[in-house]
Amino acid sequence: MKNFFLSLCAVAVLGFATGCSDDGPEGPVPVEPGEELSRSGILTENETWTSNNVYILDGKVVVNDGVTLTIEPGTIIKGAKGQEASASALVVDQGGKLVANGTAESPIIFTSVDDNIQPGQKAGTNLDETANGLWGGVIILGKAPISVGNDAGVAQIEGIPATESYGQYGGDQPNDNSGSLKFVSIRHGGITIGQDNEINGLTLGGVGSGTVIQDIEIVANQDDGIEWFGGTVNSSNLLTWAHGDDGLDVDQQYTGTISNAVVIQGDEPGSAFELDGPEGTTNGTPFIMKDITVFANGKDALVADLRDGVVVNLENILVLNPGLASAVKINGEDSQAELSADRIKFANWELLLPGSLTIADFFTGATAETVIKFSGNASAIESAGEASVGANLANFSWTYAAEKGAF
Template sequence: MKKKLFFALAIASLGFTFSCSDNDPVNPVNPEEGKEMEKTGELKDNETWTAGNVYILKGKVIVPEGKTLTIEPGTIIKGDKGSDVNASALIVDQGAKLIANGTADKPIIFTSIDDNIKVGEKSGTNLSQANVGLWGGVIVLGNAPISVAGDAKTANIEGIPANAPYGQYGGTNAADNSGSLKYVSIRHGGITIGQDNEINGLTLGGVGSGTTIDNIEIVGNQDDGIEWFGGSVNATNLLTWAAGDDGLDVDQAYSGTIKNALVIKGDDSGAALELDGPEGSKATEKSFTMENITINNNNNKSLVADLRDGVLANLKNIFAYNLTPEAVIKVNGPDSQAELKNGRITFANWEVLLPTGGSLNTFIVDAKGEEAKFISNAKAITAAADAKVGADLTAFGWTYAKSKKAF
């Protein structure tokens, strides 16, 4: 698993001054309606971003502790260019809230400044899922438990200095509330901020179960689609398309449930599911559940699932298709092999459309004699239309991926 580095941008003050004549219409809520609004550094007060404007992230924009950023349905946010310390991203710090509740008809869209999408539109015309790494991503940091070396209760997202006023995640409040994200599409992100280090589409660090994560789409991100660093937040109706690394990535003893997800690989994608174990002691171990997952491997040669570092996982109702012989489940290393043997990695109701010449026996590798724990809970099918498990794809009718006939 690649580790992500997020470098701090020195907070600058940027802004525009607008004027209007006596004949101009005035919006009592936001008199700047119809403008491109530049944002940078820490928000000083609670803010509401409205659908009538396009918001430009200039470098890191931080929602600090005690503040709430509310984003209206249909709002478009564009990340500016810039790599390394100048990479743009929206960071929701511990104790802050992001209320980004779009709707199926009016999703909230995070995209690149290069995207020609305009107010009121759901997509532009000049970019596709192949355009990746054009800005950073969205990072939410909470106070829920994590598992890191030394059993520390908190950690700093790598690359942000320890004395920065943001960047810490983790704690003791499993029910912590970082806000609500619904019907949010995050596109063309994952910019490189160092050698082999990019930002995820959506990063969830120590995010608690009081937070809502529902109907999230990640398109063309250069690194992982979504990554959980510990925490206990439940997530439903997730779609990742053409991630440059893993589709869904879990580590540091995440303990929630991920339900109804569609992973569509691109040519450069890594594992559909990269699942890492706890980094602390036995006392910090937590298991999680993934259920109702569809994996379209798109004839990519990378893994369907990579089970690593003693992960504790319940994986059920999963359908995988468009596979190559190399696209398998790998039980990676002695720690994970031991957890499979001990029954702390579980499989239930898998259906697999195998490649020509494939078998369930060869679909799981490095299981060290424990292959039956998968095979007895899996079924080979002969056509995708025969699948009885996996995601309910009707949940994704609102997405950009659906509009582009990606599924």
């Protein structure tokens, strides 16, 4: 893999040494506390980003194979502006590790350079949940199995050209470890990188079960909140609010468990769950989504779009305020076949429905026989206070969404 050096040249105004050469960096130059530190290119040595500074992602910042980036609790990282090839993002390449373990009291915050948030703060004052697409997002790439066309076993993640020395994901290591993310809030991202192509808040490409993904918040991302491309990583305590497309998006035969999640749909969302099946010939063990609360927007956004022969168990799901056209949709004959074969399963759904919507209406795209598979595992409730399933909302008291009263 090609070695790129950090673009720390010619920035003496920020307190950096200016001597650079094609031989690569000597390592980050120590600076005084409280500075804005610019990072770009491929990190070739271990680094620790500290909470007394603000880190600026100037284009793609790539954690190289064999390198660990550690981010301290309370650290603020801001993505610079720039579309398409110049879009800013933090990318953890295969073999690299991101250790970003915040706390409820001191979460790690990824946001835009337009955000006036400063060290020690949990939120700025000039942006809200309507401000999206201001930078890219966080992309983690592992070596766990994926299902792609021609059963290739590996692929190039969307948004990164195949000509780059990084961006591949997938493999044969289900226990692969890409690091640990805890108490991380990712805000105002999803910038356009091509026609109808934006970056997700958090992208997990072939990420293995040795990785920790928990207590994650995505706010105001122009594209999906979180998207899994295959992989085996278990993910818990997830919240996505005011996403421009789907809340939780699964592709390429993911086989882990997604648990205790909240999806808060904004004015123009896609589905709360967009769930796709394999792209190759394999069709393996159903993945699990459980203990999830969907705050629907009262309009026509789908709650779940099940596509391309997905196999999944959807358990303990609470749906509040769906619109008349909201539904669980079985999309295509291959998905209908999986439902008939009991490889799409529903268990313990509770729905707070508008007066004119019935449970049977809520399930579309399937035969009368398969409608029973949903209706028999769902019940209507009269108020949110009656709910006995869904997410444990207390786990999200640390989030920006909670502070703003989004749920």
